[in-house]
Amino acid sequence: MTAERFIPFTKQDVIALCAEDVSKNTLYDIDAFSQVSQILSSVLHFQYHDLLENLKRSYAPFDPNSDTRQLATLTENELAEHQAQFAKDFEKVLTAANFEKITEADIQAALTEESLFKVRLEVAFDDFDEIVFYRRGESQKTEILQQFFGLKKKPLTFTNYDRVAVYIKFKGKEHFANKALPAGFEPGATVIKLFQNVPKADLEMLFPNSEIRMRPIDKVIIGASAIVGGAVVLITKLGASLILLATLFAFWIGMSDESVEMNQKQLIALALGFGVFGSFIFKEWSKFKNRKIKFMKALTDNLYYKNLDNNAGVFHTLVNEAEEEDFKEALLAYSFLLKHPEGLTEQALDNEIEAWFDSQYQCTLDFEVDDALQKLEAMKLVTKSSNTHPGTNLDTNPDNALGTNMATHTVTYNAVELSVAKKTLDHYWDNIFQY
Numbered sequence: 001m002t003a004e005r006f007i008p009f010t011k012q013d014v015i016a017l018c019a020e021d022v023s024k025n026t027l028y029d030i031d032a033f034s035q036v037s038q039i040l041s042s043v044l045h046f047q048y049h050d051l052l053e054n055l056k057r058s059y060a061p062f063d064p065n066s067d068t069r070q071l072a073t074l075t076e077n078e079l080a081e082h083q084a085q086f087a088k089d090f091e092k093v094l095t096a097a098n099f100e101k102i103t104e105a106d107i108q109a110a111l112t113e114e115s116l117f118k119v120r121l122e123v124a125f126d127d128f129d130e131i132v133f134y135r136r137g138e139s140q141k142t143e144i145l146q147q148f149f150g151l152k153k154k155p156l157t158f159t160n161y162d163r164v165a166v167y168i169k170f171k172g173k174e175h176f177a178n179k180a181l182p183a184g185f186e187p188g189a190t191v192i193k194l195f196q197n198v199p200k201a202d203l204e205m206l207f208p209n210s211e212i213r214m215r216p217i218d219k220v221i222i223g224a225s226a227i228v229g230g231a232v233v234l235i236t237k238l239g240a241s242l243i244l245l246a247t248l249f250a251f252w253i254g255m256s257d258e259s260v261e262m263n264q265k266q267l268i269a270l271a272l273g274f275g276v277f278g279s280f281i282f283k284e285w286s287k288f289k290n291r292k293i294k295f296m297k298a299l300t301d302n303l304y305y306k307n308l309d310n311n312a313g314v315f316h317t318l319v320n321e322a323e324e325e326d327f328k329e330a331l332l333a334y335s336f337l338l339k340h341p342e343g344l345t346e347q348a349l350d351n352e353i354e355a356w357f358d359s360q361y362q363c364t365l366d367f368e369v370d371d372a373l374q375k376l377e378a379m380k381l382v383t384k385s386s387n388t389h390p391g392t393n394l395d396t397n398p399d400n401a402l403g404t405n406m407a408t409h410t411v412t413y414n415a416v417e418l419s420v421a422k423k424t425l426d427h428y429w430d431n432i433f434q435y
Contacts, residue, residue, distance in 0.1 A: 003354075003366035005098040006136050007328045011041070014328045018335040025339060032418040036334075039425040041327055043379065046432060048323040051089060055315045058086035062190050065311050083190070087130070087167070090192075090315060094134045094165060096322035098368075102133035102164075106200065113201035121210040121299075127176075130169040133203065137162025141199075159200040165314065166193045166206050182209045194309040194317060205299060326375060333372035334381055337415035343385070345410055346373060373413060380424050384413050 007014065015037050023030045060066065061074050061082050074082070111123070125131070141160045144153050168191040170176075176187045185191070191208050204210055309317050332353055337344060344352070350369035357363040376382040387410050416424065 003364045004137060005100075005366050005368055007098075007325065007332075007365065007367075008137070008363060009328070009361075011324045011327055014331060018331055022335055022338055028338060028418060032422060033335075036418055036421045036425065037331060039422065039429060040330060040334075040379075040381075043425060043429060044323055044327050044330070044375075048319050048326075051093065052316070052319045055086060055089050055093070055319070056312070058082045058089065059190075059312060059315070062188070063312055064186075064189060083169070086190075087132075090167060090318075091132075093315060093318045093322050096326060097136070097318050098325050099134035099136045099163070099165060099318075102135050102203070107131075107133060107203055110201055110203035121204045121207075123204050123207045123210050127170060127179075127181075127209055128168055129171050130167070132167040133206075134165040134167075135161040135163065135198075161198045161200060162196065163308075164195045164198045164203070164206065165318065166191065166195070168192075168208065192311050192314045193307065194314045195303075195306045196308050197306055202302075205303065326371075329368055329372040330375045330381075332367070333369065334376055334415050334421075337382060337413055338418075341414070343412035343414040345412055346370065349373075349413065376413075376415075379428055380416070381421050382413050382415055384411050386411050 009017070015034075019030055019033055019037075022028050022033050059082075060068075061070065061079055111121075139160050139162070140157060142155050142157045144155055170181070170185060170187060170189045170191070173187040181187065185208060193206065195206060198206065333349060336349055336353055336356075346369055350367055353367045353369070354365050357365050357367075373382065377384070415421075
């Protein structure tokens with residue numbers, strides 16, 4: 001299992017953990033650290049507010065839940081521009097929130113892997129113009145599945161995703177000219193959903209056009225029941241009548257010279273027999289429909305508890321999570337640099353933060369140190385210096401001067417003091433608008 005970029009602690013917890021770590025050094029004022037944290041959070045919140053407004057603006061023309069009116073009708077090209085801009089910004093938010101893209105191979109594998117809940121689904125992929133799945137938080141879980149009416153229990157280990165974001169765009173009117181769309185959708189519609197605790201093998205249930213199909217075992221159970229029951233009905237209720245009909249038919253087509261007469265009693269028995277057989281067929285058909293309804297209920301119940309948000313609500317949630325992830329990364333990097341006045345290289349900082357989480361909180365992270373340092377550099381909360389180290393001549397040939405004393409360069413990062421950081425962030429905040 002690969003390490004996750006997501007930091008599984010709340011923003012408030014990370015502030016408390018960093019403050020506690022920094023407070024162990026008597027050189028630093030814990031109140032000043034809290035003030036730096038507060039204004040850093042405000043600066044990042046403003047930056048993400050701008051991104052949120054862009055997402056709302058580009059999504060508005062095709063928001064299915066909108067209760068506002070459009071002042072002007074957009075052309076096809078303008079709608080396409082809005083769609084492209086939204087897709088670009090939405091991907092940016094997902095990346096910042098430390099979501100990973102689910103590959104097409106993973107989606108195809110989900111259609112063939114053993115499902116956790118007993119339903120087989122089919123998806124018409126040709127209905128979509130674009131399909132993008134993202135996930136965050138991957139773990140291995142084990143559930144006990146009951147088989148043979150609970151007489152046998154089988155453990156099933158599966159890959160589980162803590163969060164799954166879905167972005168799907170349906171094809172246009174031409175594609176659905178002779179084909180029905182799922183209820184509640186229109187041609188060209190954009191579907192955005194956020195789910196929790198989704199088994200990798202059940203990704204297909206997140207598609208809006210997934211249809212329930214009987215599993216082979218379900219077909220065998222229903223088919224065997226129908227064959228046995230049908231045979232019993234034919235023998236007990238229609239046996240004598242069918243023999244009489246066969247004899248009559250043979251006489252009509254000239255295969256038998258013996259004439260057959262049917263009296264009223266026989267006709268009534270024949271009608272009753274066919275009535276019983278018809279009711280049996282209806283019963284078996286109802287059994288099939290009820291089983292399908294049961295499966296649909298299982299699917300609906302499953303999605304009810306897994307669905308977190310839909311459409312515009314999804315990117316509102318994700319922008320908040322992206323903002324918090326950026327804040328946690330920046331604060332962690334700044335805090336650990338504070339503890340090392342001599343400075344740290346990017347790799348050393350990355351290793352120390354990951355080791356700290358692993359040893360102190362048994363949490364395996366792939367910390368995004370480059371992203372954190374870029375934010376701190378942009379807000380002038382760190383300085384960096386380049387150091388040149390002379391190389392070692394390992395070549396004993398005096399005539400070979402090329403590459404014999406190759407120097408190495410390292411970049412060291414230092415955190416600015418808390419008092420300077422407060423003034424720097426305050427100046428940044430005061431100059432966001434210059435009117």
